[in-house]
Amino acid sequence: MSAGGDGGDEQAVPAILFDGRSARRHEIAIGRDAGDLLIVHETGAIERIALAALERQGSGPWGDRLVRPDQPGWRLDIPGGLPTALAAALPAPHRYGRWIDRMGLGRAAVAFAAISAALVGVVLTAPQWLGPLVPLPVERRIGEALVGDLASATCHTPAGDAALAKLMASVDLPGQAPVRAQVLKVGMINAAALPGNRVVLFSGLFDEMKDPDAVAGVVAHELGHARKRHVMQALLRELGLSVVLAGTSGAVPVQLAKVTGLRYSREAEGEADAFARDRLSAAAISPAATGAFFAKAAKEEPAGPWMVMLASHPASADRAKAFGGAVDRSRRYRPALSPAEWQALSRMCDEDKRVRPLLDF
Ligand SMILES: [Zn+2]
Incomplete structure:
Protein backbone atom coordinates (compact mmCIF):
# COMPACT_ATOMS: atom_id res chain seq x y z
CA MET A 1 0.00 0.00 0.00
CA LEU A 90 2.53 11.50 16.13
CA PRO A 91 1.90 13.22 19.45
CA ALA A 92 4.92 13.34 21.77
CA PRO A 93 6.10 10.03 23.25
CA HIS A 94 4.40 8.81 26.34
CA ARG A 95 6.28 8.72 29.62
CA TYR A 96 6.17 5.56 31.70
CA GLY A 97 4.28 5.90 34.92
CA ARG A 98 2.09 8.84 33.96
CA TRP A 99 -1.00 6.66 33.78
CA ILE A 100 -0.47 5.37 37.26
CA ASP A 101 -0.28 8.92 38.57
CA ARG A 102 -3.48 9.79 36.78
CA MET A 103 -5.48 6.65 37.54
CA GLY A 104 -4.35 5.78 41.03
CA LEU A 105 -2.69 2.49 41.79
CA GLY A 106 -5.84 0.44 42.31
CA ARG A 107 -7.39 1.27 38.97
CA ALA A 108 -4.03 0.97 37.28
CA ALA A 109 -3.76 -2.57 38.55
CA VAL A 110 -7.23 -3.43 37.32
CA ALA A 111 -6.29 -2.08 33.91
CA PHE A 112 -3.11 -4.15 34.08
CA ALA A 113 -3.64 -6.08 30.88
CA ALA A 114 -4.46 -2.94 28.99
CA ILE A 115 -1.64 -0.73 30.11
CA SER A 116 0.93 -3.42 30.54
CA ALA A 117 3.67 -1.73 28.63
CA ALA A 118 3.37 1.49 30.61
CA LEU A 119 3.95 -0.52 33.74
CA VAL A 120 7.06 -2.36 32.59
CA GLY A 121 9.47 -0.05 34.34
CA VAL A 122 7.55 -0.21 37.61
CA VAL A 123 6.81 -3.90 37.57
CA LEU A 124 10.32 -5.12 37.03
CA THR A 125 11.34 -3.47 40.25
CA ALA A 126 8.23 -4.33 42.21
CA PRO A 127 6.73 -7.75 41.40
CA GLN A 128 6.16 -8.28 45.11
CA TRP A 129 3.38 -5.76 45.31
CA LEU A 130 2.15 -5.92 41.76
CA GLY A 131 1.80 -9.72 41.49
CA PRO A 132 -1.11 -10.01 43.92
CA LEU A 133 -2.88 -7.05 42.27
CA VAL A 134 -3.10 -8.72 38.87
CA PRO A 135 -6.79 -9.65 38.55
CA LEU A 136 -7.36 -13.39 38.64
CA PRO A 137 -9.05 -13.58 35.21
CA VAL A 138 -6.00 -11.89 33.70
CA GLU A 139 -3.73 -14.29 35.55
CA ARG A 140 -5.82 -17.19 34.26
CA ARG A 141 -5.45 -16.02 30.67
CA ILE A 142 -1.73 -15.61 31.16
CA GLY A 143 -1.53 -19.14 32.58
CA GLU A 144 -3.44 -20.63 29.70
CA ALA A 145 -1.28 -18.81 27.20
CA LEU A 146 1.95 -19.86 28.92
CA VAL A 147 1.32 -23.57 29.45
CA GLY A 148 -2.00 -24.37 27.75
CA ASP A 149 -4.64 -26.58 29.32
CA LEU A 150 -2.37 -29.69 29.38
CA ALA A 151 -5.46 -31.82 28.73
CA SER A 152 -3.70 -34.57 26.79
CA ALA A 153 -1.24 -35.18 29.64
CA THR A 154 -3.87 -35.00 32.40
CA CYS A 155 -4.74 -38.39 33.89
CA HIS A 156 -8.38 -39.21 34.47
CA THR A 157 -10.34 -42.10 35.91
CA PRO A 158 -13.70 -41.60 37.59
CA ALA A 159 -12.47 -42.87 40.96
CA GLY A 160 -9.14 -41.03 40.69
CA ASP A 161 -10.84 -37.74 39.82
CA ALA A 162 -13.20 -38.16 42.78
CA ALA A 163 -10.30 -38.85 45.15
CA LEU A 164 -8.40 -35.79 43.90
CA ALA A 165 -11.50 -33.61 44.29
CA LYS A 166 -11.97 -34.88 47.85
CA LEU A 167 -8.33 -34.18 48.70
CA MET A 168 -8.52 -30.64 47.30
CA ALA A 169 -11.79 -29.86 49.06
CA SER A 170 -10.47 -31.08 52.39
CA VAL A 171 -7.38 -28.85 52.45
CA ASP A 172 -8.54 -25.77 50.52
CA LEU A 173 -10.08 -22.67 52.04
CA PRO A 174 -13.87 -22.94 52.04
CA GLY A 175 -16.04 -20.51 50.10
CA GLN A 176 -13.46 -19.44 47.51
CA ALA A 177 -13.35 -19.70 43.73
CA PRO A 178 -12.16 -23.26 43.12
CA VAL A 179 -8.55 -24.10 42.38
CA ARG A 180 -8.31 -26.52 39.49
CA ALA A 181 -6.10 -29.53 40.22
CA GLN A 182 -4.63 -31.86 37.61
CA VAL A 183 -2.47 -34.97 37.81
CA LEU A 184 -0.04 -34.88 34.90
CA LYS A 185 1.73 -37.91 33.51
CA VAL A 186 5.30 -36.77 34.11
CA GLY A 187 7.86 -39.13 35.59
CA MET A 188 9.25 -36.64 38.09
CA ILE A 189 8.65 -35.86 41.72
CA ASN A 190 7.04 -32.47 41.67
CA ALA A 191 3.94 -30.45 42.33
CA ALA A 192 3.43 -26.84 41.40
CA ALA A 193 0.99 -23.97 41.40
CA LEU A 194 0.33 -22.49 37.96
CA PRO A 195 -0.93 -18.99 37.18
CA GLY A 196 -4.69 -18.63 37.43
CA ASN A 197 -5.57 -20.83 40.41
CA ARG A 198 -4.24 -24.13 39.11
CA VAL A 199 -2.26 -26.81 40.87
CA VAL A 200 -0.54 -29.67 39.07
CA LEU A 201 0.78 -32.88 40.57
CA PHE A 202 3.30 -34.91 38.60
CA SER A 203 2.56 -38.63 38.53
CA GLY A 204 6.16 -39.31 39.65
CA LEU A 205 5.12 -37.98 43.03
CA PHE A 206 2.98 -41.07 43.60
CA ASP A 207 5.91 -43.41 43.01
CA GLU A 208 7.69 -41.77 45.93
CA MET A 209 4.86 -40.91 48.28
CA LYS A 210 3.28 -43.81 50.03
CA ASP A 211 0.85 -41.87 52.17
CA PRO A 212 -2.14 -39.72 51.14
CA ASP A 213 -1.53 -37.47 54.17
CA ALA A 214 1.83 -36.44 52.68
CA VAL A 215 0.22 -35.71 49.32
CA ALA A 216 -2.35 -33.61 51.19
CA GLY A 217 0.52 -31.63 52.75
CA VAL A 218 2.23 -31.04 49.42
CA VAL A 219 -1.05 -30.08 47.73
CA ALA A 220 -1.88 -27.73 50.61
CA HIS A 221 1.53 -26.06 50.20
CA GLU A 222 0.88 -25.41 46.50
CA LEU A 223 -2.63 -24.22 47.33
CA GLY A 224 -0.97 -21.77 49.70
CA HIS A 225 1.03 -20.33 46.80
CA ALA A 226 -2.20 -20.01 44.80
CA ARG A 227 -4.33 -18.54 47.59
CA LYS A 228 -1.62 -16.10 48.70
CA ARG A 229 -1.21 -14.92 45.11
CA HIS A 230 2.49 -15.82 44.96
CA VAL A 231 2.45 -17.19 41.44
CA MET A 232 2.29 -13.96 39.44
CA GLN A 233 4.86 -12.48 41.76
CA ALA A 234 7.36 -15.23 41.02
CA LEU A 235 6.49 -15.27 37.35
CA LEU A 236 7.09 -11.54 37.01
CA ARG A 237 10.33 -11.71 38.93
CA GLU A 238 11.73 -14.75 37.13
CA LEU A 239 10.56 -14.19 33.59
CA GLY A 240 9.89 -10.46 33.48
CA LEU A 241 6.71 -8.79 32.37
CA SER A 242 7.59 -8.68 28.70
CA VAL A 243 7.95 -12.46 28.52
CA VAL A 244 4.80 -13.03 30.54
CA LEU A 245 2.79 -10.76 28.28
CA ALA A 246 4.44 -11.96 25.11
CA GLY A 247 3.27 -15.37 26.29
CA THR A 248 -0.31 -14.16 26.19
CA SER A 249 0.04 -13.36 22.52
CA GLY A 250 1.67 -16.69 21.75
CA ALA A 251 4.78 -14.88 20.58
CA VAL A 252 7.12 -16.47 23.11
CA PRO A 253 6.44 -20.07 24.05
CA VAL A 254 7.22 -20.67 27.70
CA GLN A 255 7.67 -24.29 28.64
CA LEU A 256 5.76 -25.86 31.46
CA ALA A 257 9.15 -26.72 32.96
CA LYS A 258 9.89 -23.05 33.49
CA VAL A 259 6.57 -22.33 35.14
CA THR A 260 6.60 -25.43 37.36
CA GLY A 261 10.21 -24.66 38.30
CA LEU A 262 9.44 -21.15 39.52
CA ARG A 263 11.37 -20.09 42.58
CA TYR A 264 9.45 -18.31 45.27
CA SER A 265 10.95 -16.01 47.83
CA ARG A 266 11.87 -17.54 51.18
CA GLU A 267 9.06 -15.51 52.70
CA ALA A 268 6.52 -16.89 50.21
CA GLU A 269 7.68 -20.47 50.91
CA GLY A 270 7.27 -19.87 54.62
CA GLU A 271 3.75 -18.53 54.04
CA ALA A 272 2.81 -21.50 51.88
CA ASP A 273 4.12 -23.96 54.49
CA ALA A 274 2.24 -22.14 57.26
CA PHE A 275 -0.91 -22.19 55.11
CA ALA A 276 -0.42 -25.94 54.58
CA ARG A 277 -0.07 -26.65 58.32
CA ASP A 278 -3.19 -24.55 59.06
CA ARG A 279 -5.24 -26.29 56.42
CA LEU A 280 -4.09 -29.79 57.43
CA SER A 281 -5.07 -28.93 60.99
CA ALA A 282 -8.47 -27.60 59.90
CA ALA A 283 -9.05 -30.83 57.96
CA ALA A 284 -7.89 -32.96 60.92
CA ILE A 285 -5.16 -34.47 58.75
CA SER A 286 -1.90 -35.18 60.57
CA PRO A 287 1.16 -33.21 59.38
CA ALA A 288 3.37 -36.16 60.42
CA ALA A 289 3.50 -37.78 56.96
CA THR A 290 4.41 -34.49 55.29
CA GLY A 291 7.19 -34.06 57.85
CA ALA A 292 8.42 -37.61 57.17
CA PHE A 293 8.38 -36.94 53.44
CA PHE A 294 10.62 -33.90 53.87
CA ALA A 295 12.86 -35.81 56.27
CA LYS A 296 13.37 -38.48 53.62
CA ALA A 297 14.03 -35.79 51.02
CA ALA A 298 16.56 -34.16 53.34
CA LYS A 299 18.44 -37.45 53.65
CA GLU A 300 18.48 -38.15 49.93
CA GLU A 301 18.80 -34.68 48.43
CA PRO A 302 20.21 -33.55 46.17
CA ALA A 303 20.35 -36.96 44.52
CA GLY A 304 18.38 -38.05 41.48
CA PRO A 305 14.64 -37.70 41.32
CA TRP A 306 14.38 -35.17 44.14
CA MET A 307 16.38 -32.56 42.33
CA VAL A 308 13.54 -30.93 40.44
CA MET A 309 11.28 -30.35 43.38
CA LEU A 310 13.93 -29.45 45.88
CA ALA A 311 15.85 -27.07 43.69
CA SER A 312 13.00 -24.60 43.99
CA HIS A 313 12.22 -25.14 47.67
CA PRO A 314 13.77 -24.36 51.05
CA ALA A 315 15.91 -26.83 52.97
CA SER A 316 13.97 -30.03 53.56
CA ALA A 317 15.39 -30.59 57.04
CA ASP A 318 13.85 -27.36 58.32
CA ARG A 319 10.52 -28.18 56.74
CA ALA A 320 10.59 -31.70 58.17
CA LYS A 321 11.06 -30.18 61.62
CA ALA A 322 8.26 -27.62 61.17
CA PHE A 323 5.71 -30.19 59.96
CA GLY A 324 6.80 -32.88 62.42
CA GLY A 325 6.64 -30.33 65.23
CA ALA A 326 3.08 -29.40 64.31
CA VAL A 327 1.76 -32.84 65.24
CA ASP A 328 -0.62 -32.61 68.17
CA ARG A 329 -0.38 -35.87 70.12
CA SER A 330 -3.66 -35.23 71.89
CA ARG A 331 -5.64 -34.93 68.68
CA ARG A 332 -7.52 -37.56 66.73
CA TYR A 333 -6.54 -37.21 63.10
CA ARG A 334 -8.27 -38.84 60.17
CA PRO A 335 -6.58 -40.22 57.02
CA ALA A 336 -6.69 -37.80 54.07
CA LEU A 337 -8.09 -40.58 51.86
CA SER A 338 -9.39 -44.10 52.40
CA PRO A 339 -7.16 -46.95 51.12
CA ALA A 340 -9.45 -47.37 48.09
CA GLU A 341 -9.39 -43.64 47.30
CA TRP A 342 -5.60 -43.53 47.67
CA GLN A 343 -5.26 -46.53 45.35
CA ALA A 344 -7.47 -44.79 42.77
CA LEU A 345 -5.53 -41.51 42.94
CA SER A 346 -2.02 -42.94 42.99
CA ARG A 347 -2.68 -45.38 40.14
CA MET A 348 -4.75 -43.01 38.01
CA CYS A 349 -2.03 -42.37 35.43
CA ASP A 350 -1.29 -46.11 35.01
CA GLU A 351 -4.95 -46.88 34.51
CA ASP A 352 -5.73 -44.08 32.07
CA LYS A 353 -4.74 -45.60 28.72
CA ARG A 354 -5.61 -42.46 26.80
CA VAL A 355 -3.21 -40.07 28.52
CA ARG A 356 0.01 -39.06 26.78
CA PRO A 357 3.09 -38.49 28.92
CA LEU A 358 4.68 -35.05 28.88
CA LEU A 359 8.19 -35.41 27.56
CA ASP A 360 9.23 -31.84 26.88
CA PHE A 361 11.11 -31.44 30.12
ZN1 LIG B 1 6.70 -23.70 47.40
Whole structure:
Protein backbone atom coordinates (compact mmCIF):
# COMPACT_ATOMS: atom_id res chain seq x y z
CA MET A 1 0.00 0.00 0.00
CA SER A 2 1.24 3.45 -0.82
CA ALA A 3 -0.72 6.06 1.02
CA GLY A 4 -1.45 9.14 -1.06
CA GLY A 5 -2.55 12.63 -0.08
CA ASP A 6 -0.56 15.39 1.51
CA GLY A 7 2.18 14.02 3.67
CA GLY A 8 1.25 10.44 2.88
CA ASP A 9 4.62 9.58 1.55
CA GLU A 10 5.42 6.30 3.21
CA GLN A 11 5.35 2.68 2.26
CA ALA A 12 3.21 0.35 4.33
CA VAL A 13 5.09 -1.45 7.06
CA PRO A 14 4.17 -4.70 8.82
CA ALA A 15 2.88 -4.47 12.37
CA ILE A 16 1.14 -6.53 15.02
CA LEU A 17 -2.21 -5.36 16.32
CA PHE A 18 -3.89 -6.36 19.58
CA ASP A 19 -7.37 -4.92 19.47
CA GLY A 20 -8.09 -5.18 23.20
CA ARG A 21 -11.19 -7.31 22.60
CA SER A 22 -9.37 -10.65 22.43
CA ALA A 23 -5.87 -11.88 23.19
CA ARG A 24 -5.38 -12.67 19.51
CA ARG A 25 -2.59 -10.97 17.57
CA HIS A 26 -3.41 -9.66 14.15
CA GLU A 27 -0.71 -9.37 11.52
CA ILE A 28 -1.51 -6.20 9.70
CA ALA A 29 0.17 -3.43 7.75
CA ILE A 30 0.16 0.25 8.55
CA GLY A 31 0.62 3.38 6.52
CA ARG A 32 -0.27 7.03 6.78
CA ASP A 33 -2.68 9.24 4.92
CA ALA A 34 -2.47 12.87 5.96
CA GLY A 35 -3.56 13.04 9.60
CA ASP A 36 -4.69 9.44 9.75
CA LEU A 37 -3.01 6.15 10.44
CA LEU A 38 -4.20 3.50 8.00
CA ILE A 39 -4.45 -0.09 9.14
CA VAL A 40 -4.76 -2.81 6.53
CA HIS A 41 -6.36 -5.81 8.24
CA GLU A 42 -5.84 -9.48 7.37
CA THR A 43 -9.23 -9.38 5.67
CA GLY A 44 -8.12 -6.51 3.43
CA ALA A 45 -10.34 -4.02 5.24
CA ILE A 46 -8.76 -0.64 5.82
CA GLU A 47 -9.28 1.21 9.07
CA ARG A 48 -8.48 4.87 9.68
CA ILE A 49 -7.43 6.21 13.04
CA ALA A 50 -6.61 9.88 13.64
CA LEU A 51 -2.95 10.23 14.55
CA ALA A 52 -4.04 12.55 17.36
CA ALA A 53 -5.85 9.61 18.99
CA LEU A 54 -2.63 7.60 19.24
CA GLU A 55 0.12 7.71 21.79
CA ARG A 56 3.60 6.46 21.34
CA GLN A 57 4.59 4.27 24.22
CA GLY A 58 8.31 3.79 23.99
CA SER A 59 10.01 0.83 22.42
CA GLY A 60 11.32 -2.57 23.47
CA PRO A 61 11.93 -6.05 22.11
CA TRP A 62 8.57 -5.74 20.32
CA GLY A 63 9.75 -2.70 18.35
CA ASP A 64 7.94 0.61 18.66
CA ARG A 65 4.54 0.60 20.32
CA LEU A 66 1.46 2.74 19.78
CA VAL A 67 -1.56 2.71 22.09
CA ARG A 68 -4.96 4.37 22.13
CA PRO A 69 -5.79 5.97 25.48
CA ASP A 70 -9.50 5.79 24.57
CA GLN A 71 -9.35 2.03 23.96
CA PRO A 72 -7.77 -0.01 26.76
CA GLY A 73 -5.97 -3.07 25.51
CA TRP A 74 -5.52 -1.73 22.01
CA ARG A 75 -1.89 -1.71 20.99
CA LEU A 76 0.11 -1.74 17.85
CA ASP A 77 3.65 -3.08 17.75
CA ILE A 78 5.88 -2.20 14.86
CA PRO A 79 8.76 -4.70 14.97
CA GLY A 80 10.82 -2.82 12.39
CA GLY A 81 10.28 0.49 14.17
CA LEU A 82 8.09 3.46 13.23
CA PRO A 83 8.84 5.04 9.85
CA THR A 84 10.51 8.38 10.57
CA ALA A 85 7.87 10.62 9.00
CA LEU A 86 5.05 8.78 10.79
CA ALA A 87 6.92 9.07 14.08
CA ALA A 88 7.30 12.82 13.53
CA ALA A 89 3.57 13.23 12.89
CA LEU A 90 2.53 11.50 16.13
CA PRO A 91 1.90 13.22 19.45
CA ALA A 92 4.92 13.34 21.77
CA PRO A 93 6.10 10.03 23.25
CA HIS A 94 4.40 8.81 26.34
CA ARG A 95 6.28 8.72 29.62
CA TYR A 96 6.17 5.56 31.70
CA GLY A 97 4.28 5.90 34.92
CA ARG A 98 2.09 8.84 33.96
CA TRP A 99 -1.00 6.66 33.78
CA ILE A 100 -0.47 5.37 37.26
CA ASP A 101 -0.28 8.92 38.57
CA ARG A 102 -3.48 9.79 36.78
CA MET A 103 -5.48 6.65 37.54
CA GLY A 104 -4.35 5.78 41.03
CA LEU A 105 -2.69 2.49 41.79
CA GLY A 106 -5.84 0.44 42.31
CA ARG A 107 -7.39 1.27 38.97
CA ALA A 108 -4.03 0.97 37.28
CA ALA A 109 -3.76 -2.57 38.55
CA VAL A 110 -7.23 -3.43 37.32
CA ALA A 111 -6.29 -2.08 33.91
CA PHE A 112 -3.11 -4.15 34.08
CA ALA A 113 -3.64 -6.08 30.88
CA ALA A 114 -4.46 -2.94 28.99
CA ILE A 115 -1.64 -0.73 30.11
CA SER A 116 0.93 -3.42 30.54
CA ALA A 117 3.67 -1.73 28.63
CA ALA A 118 3.37 1.49 30.61
CA LEU A 119 3.95 -0.52 33.74
CA VAL A 120 7.06 -2.36 32.59
CA GLY A 121 9.47 -0.05 34.34
CA VAL A 122 7.55 -0.21 37.61
CA VAL A 123 6.81 -3.90 37.57
CA LEU A 124 10.32 -5.12 37.03
CA THR A 125 11.34 -3.47 40.25
CA ALA A 126 8.23 -4.33 42.21
CA PRO A 127 6.73 -7.75 41.40
CA GLN A 128 6.16 -8.28 45.11
CA TRP A 129 3.38 -5.76 45.31
CA LEU A 130 2.15 -5.92 41.76
CA GLY A 131 1.80 -9.72 41.49
CA PRO A 132 -1.11 -10.01 43.92
CA LEU A 133 -2.88 -7.05 42.27
CA VAL A 134 -3.10 -8.72 38.87
CA PRO A 135 -6.79 -9.65 38.55
CA LEU A 136 -7.36 -13.39 38.64
CA PRO A 137 -9.05 -13.58 35.21
CA VAL A 138 -6.00 -11.89 33.70
CA GLU A 139 -3.73 -14.29 35.55
CA ARG A 140 -5.82 -17.19 34.26
CA ARG A 141 -5.45 -16.02 30.67
CA ILE A 142 -1.73 -15.61 31.16
CA GLY A 143 -1.53 -19.14 32.58
CA GLU A 144 -3.44 -20.63 29.70
CA ALA A 145 -1.28 -18.81 27.20
CA LEU A 146 1.95 -19.86 28.92
CA VAL A 147 1.32 -23.57 29.45
CA GLY A 148 -2.00 -24.37 27.75
CA ASP A 149 -4.64 -26.58 29.32
CA LEU A 150 -2.37 -29.69 29.38
CA ALA A 151 -5.46 -31.82 28.73
CA SER A 152 -3.70 -34.57 26.79
CA ALA A 153 -1.24 -35.18 29.64
CA THR A 154 -3.87 -35.00 32.40
CA CYS A 155 -4.74 -38.39 33.89
CA HIS A 156 -8.38 -39.21 34.47
CA THR A 157 -10.34 -42.10 35.91
CA PRO A 158 -13.70 -41.60 37.59
CA ALA A 159 -12.47 -42.87 40.96
CA GLY A 160 -9.14 -41.03 40.69
CA ASP A 161 -10.84 -37.74 39.82
CA ALA A 162 -13.20 -38.16 42.78
CA ALA A 163 -10.30 -38.85 45.15
CA LEU A 164 -8.40 -35.79 43.90
CA ALA A 165 -11.50 -33.61 44.29
CA LYS A 166 -11.97 -34.88 47.85
CA LEU A 167 -8.33 -34.18 48.70
CA MET A 168 -8.52 -30.64 47.30
CA ALA A 169 -11.79 -29.86 49.06
CA SER A 170 -10.47 -31.08 52.39
CA VAL A 171 -7.38 -28.85 52.45
CA ASP A 172 -8.54 -25.77 50.52
CA LEU A 173 -10.08 -22.67 52.04
CA PRO A 174 -13.87 -22.94 52.04
CA GLY A 175 -16.04 -20.51 50.10
CA GLN A 176 -13.46 -19.44 47.51
CA ALA A 177 -13.35 -19.70 43.73
CA PRO A 178 -12.16 -23.26 43.12
CA VAL A 179 -8.55 -24.10 42.38
CA ARG A 180 -8.31 -26.52 39.49
CA ALA A 181 -6.10 -29.53 40.22
CA GLN A 182 -4.63 -31.86 37.61
CA VAL A 183 -2.47 -34.97 37.81
CA LEU A 184 -0.04 -34.88 34.90
CA LYS A 185 1.73 -37.91 33.51
CA VAL A 186 5.30 -36.77 34.11
CA GLY A 187 7.86 -39.13 35.59
CA MET A 188 9.25 -36.64 38.09
CA ILE A 189 8.65 -35.86 41.72
CA ASN A 190 7.04 -32.47 41.67
CA ALA A 191 3.94 -30.45 42.33
CA ALA A 192 3.43 -26.84 41.40
CA ALA A 193 0.99 -23.97 41.40
CA LEU A 194 0.33 -22.49 37.96
CA PRO A 195 -0.93 -18.99 37.18
CA GLY A 196 -4.69 -18.63 37.43
CA ASN A 197 -5.57 -20.83 40.41
CA ARG A 198 -4.24 -24.13 39.11
CA VAL A 199 -2.26 -26.81 40.87
CA VAL A 200 -0.54 -29.67 39.07
CA LEU A 201 0.78 -32.88 40.57
CA PHE A 202 3.30 -34.91 38.60
CA SER A 203 2.56 -38.63 38.53
CA GLY A 204 6.16 -39.31 39.65
CA LEU A 205 5.12 -37.98 43.03
CA PHE A 206 2.98 -41.07 43.60
CA ASP A 207 5.91 -43.41 43.01
CA GLU A 208 7.69 -41.77 45.93
CA MET A 209 4.86 -40.91 48.28
CA LYS A 210 3.28 -43.81 50.03
CA ASP A 211 0.85 -41.87 52.17
CA PRO A 212 -2.14 -39.72 51.14
CA ASP A 213 -1.53 -37.47 54.17
CA ALA A 214 1.83 -36.44 52.68
CA VAL A 215 0.22 -35.71 49.32
CA ALA A 216 -2.35 -33.61 51.19
CA GLY A 217 0.52 -31.63 52.75
CA VAL A 218 2.23 -31.04 49.42
CA VAL A 219 -1.05 -30.08 47.73
CA ALA A 220 -1.88 -27.73 50.61
CA HIS A 221 1.53 -26.06 50.20
CA GLU A 222 0.88 -25.41 46.50
CA LEU A 223 -2.63 -24.22 47.33
CA GLY A 224 -0.97 -21.77 49.70
CA HIS A 225 1.03 -20.33 46.80
CA ALA A 226 -2.20 -20.01 44.80
CA ARG A 227 -4.33 -18.54 47.59
CA LYS A 228 -1.62 -16.10 48.70
CA ARG A 229 -1.21 -14.92 45.11
CA HIS A 230 2.49 -15.82 44.96
CA VAL A 231 2.45 -17.19 41.44
CA MET A 232 2.29 -13.96 39.44
CA GLN A 233 4.86 -12.48 41.76
CA ALA A 234 7.36 -15.23 41.02
CA LEU A 235 6.49 -15.27 37.35
CA LEU A 236 7.09 -11.54 37.01
CA ARG A 237 10.33 -11.71 38.93
CA GLU A 238 11.73 -14.75 37.13
CA LEU A 239 10.56 -14.19 33.59
CA GLY A 240 9.89 -10.46 33.48
CA LEU A 241 6.71 -8.79 32.37
CA SER A 242 7.59 -8.68 28.70
CA VAL A 243 7.95 -12.46 28.52
CA VAL A 244 4.80 -13.03 30.54
CA LEU A 245 2.79 -10.76 28.28
CA ALA A 246 4.44 -11.96 25.11
CA GLY A 247 3.27 -15.37 26.29
CA THR A 248 -0.31 -14.16 26.19
CA SER A 249 0.04 -13.36 22.52
CA GLY A 250 1.67 -16.69 21.75
CA ALA A 251 4.78 -14.88 20.58
CA VAL A 252 7.12 -16.47 23.11
CA PRO A 253 6.44 -20.07 24.05
CA VAL A 254 7.22 -20.67 27.70
CA GLN A 255 7.67 -24.29 28.64
CA LEU A 256 5.76 -25.86 31.46
CA ALA A 257 9.15 -26.72 32.96
CA LYS A 258 9.89 -23.05 33.49
CA VAL A 259 6.57 -22.33 35.14
CA THR A 260 6.60 -25.43 37.36
CA GLY A 261 10.21 -24.66 38.30
CA LEU A 262 9.44 -21.15 39.52
CA ARG A 263 11.37 -20.09 42.58
CA TYR A 264 9.45 -18.31 45.27
CA SER A 265 10.95 -16.01 47.83
CA ARG A 266 11.87 -17.54 51.18
CA GLU A 267 9.06 -15.51 52.70
CA ALA A 268 6.52 -16.89 50.21
CA GLU A 269 7.68 -20.47 50.91
CA GLY A 270 7.27 -19.87 54.62
CA GLU A 271 3.75 -18.53 54.04
CA ALA A 272 2.81 -21.50 51.88
CA ASP A 273 4.12 -23.96 54.49
CA ALA A 274 2.24 -22.14 57.26
CA PHE A 275 -0.91 -22.19 55.11
CA ALA A 276 -0.42 -25.94 54.58
CA ARG A 277 -0.07 -26.65 58.32
CA ASP A 278 -3.19 -24.55 59.06
CA ARG A 279 -5.24 -26.29 56.42
CA LEU A 280 -4.09 -29.79 57.43
CA SER A 281 -5.07 -28.93 60.99
CA ALA A 282 -8.47 -27.60 59.90
CA ALA A 283 -9.05 -30.83 57.96
CA ALA A 284 -7.89 -32.96 60.92
CA ILE A 285 -5.16 -34.47 58.75
CA SER A 286 -1.90 -35.18 60.57
CA PRO A 287 1.16 -33.21 59.38
CA ALA A 288 3.37 -36.16 60.42
CA ALA A 289 3.50 -37.78 56.96
CA THR A 290 4.41 -34.49 55.29
CA GLY A 291 7.19 -34.06 57.85
CA ALA A 292 8.42 -37.61 57.17
CA PHE A 293 8.38 -36.94 53.44
CA PHE A 294 10.62 -33.90 53.87
CA ALA A 295 12.86 -35.81 56.27
CA LYS A 296 13.37 -38.48 53.62
CA ALA A 297 14.03 -35.79 51.02
CA ALA A 298 16.56 -34.16 53.34
CA LYS A 299 18.44 -37.45 53.65
CA GLU A 300 18.48 -38.15 49.93
CA GLU A 301 18.80 -34.68 48.43
CA PRO A 302 20.21 -33.55 46.17
CA ALA A 303 20.35 -36.96 44.52
CA GLY A 304 18.38 -38.05 41.48
CA PRO A 305 14.64 -37.70 41.32
CA TRP A 306 14.38 -35.17 44.14
CA MET A 307 16.38 -32.56 42.33
CA VAL A 308 13.54 -30.93 40.44
CA MET A 309 11.28 -30.35 43.38
CA LEU A 310 13.93 -29.45 45.88
CA ALA A 311 15.85 -27.07 43.69
CA SER A 312 13.00 -24.60 43.99
CA HIS A 313 12.22 -25.14 47.67
CA PRO A 314 13.77 -24.36 51.05
CA ALA A 315 15.91 -26.83 52.97
CA SER A 316 13.97 -30.03 53.56
CA ALA A 317 15.39 -30.59 57.04
CA ASP A 318 13.85 -27.36 58.32
CA ARG A 319 10.52 -28.18 56.74
CA ALA A 320 10.59 -31.70 58.17
CA LYS A 321 11.06 -30.18 61.62
CA ALA A 322 8.26 -27.62 61.17
CA PHE A 323 5.71 -30.19 59.96
CA GLY A 324 6.80 -32.88 62.42
CA GLY A 325 6.64 -30.33 65.23
CA ALA A 326 3.08 -29.40 64.31
CA VAL A 327 1.76 -32.84 65.24
CA ASP A 328 -0.62 -32.61 68.17
CA ARG A 329 -0.38 -35.87 70.12
CA SER A 330 -3.66 -35.23 71.89
CA ARG A 331 -5.64 -34.93 68.68
CA ARG A 332 -7.52 -37.56 66.73
CA TYR A 333 -6.54 -37.21 63.10
CA ARG A 334 -8.27 -38.84 60.17
CA PRO A 335 -6.58 -40.22 57.02
CA ALA A 336 -6.69 -37.80 54.07
CA LEU A 337 -8.09 -40.58 51.86
CA SER A 338 -9.39 -44.10 52.40
CA PRO A 339 -7.16 -46.95 51.12
CA ALA A 340 -9.45 -47.37 48.09
CA GLU A 341 -9.39 -43.64 47.30
CA TRP A 342 -5.60 -43.53 47.67
CA GLN A 343 -5.26 -46.53 45.35
CA ALA A 344 -7.47 -44.79 42.77
CA LEU A 345 -5.53 -41.51 42.94
CA SER A 346 -2.02 -42.94 42.99
CA ARG A 347 -2.68 -45.38 40.14
CA MET A 348 -4.75 -43.01 38.01
CA CYS A 349 -2.03 -42.37 35.43
CA ASP A 350 -1.29 -46.11 35.01
CA GLU A 351 -4.95 -46.88 34.51
CA ASP A 352 -5.73 -44.08 32.07
CA LYS A 353 -4.74 -45.60 28.72
CA ARG A 354 -5.61 -42.46 26.80
CA VAL A 355 -3.21 -40.07 28.52
CA ARG A 356 0.01 -39.06 26.78
CA PRO A 357 3.09 -38.49 28.92
CA LEU A 358 4.68 -35.05 28.88
CA LEU A 359 8.19 -35.41 27.56
CA ASP A 360 9.23 -31.84 26.88
CA PHE A 361 11.11 -31.44 30.12
ZN1 LIG B 1 6.70 -23.70 47.40
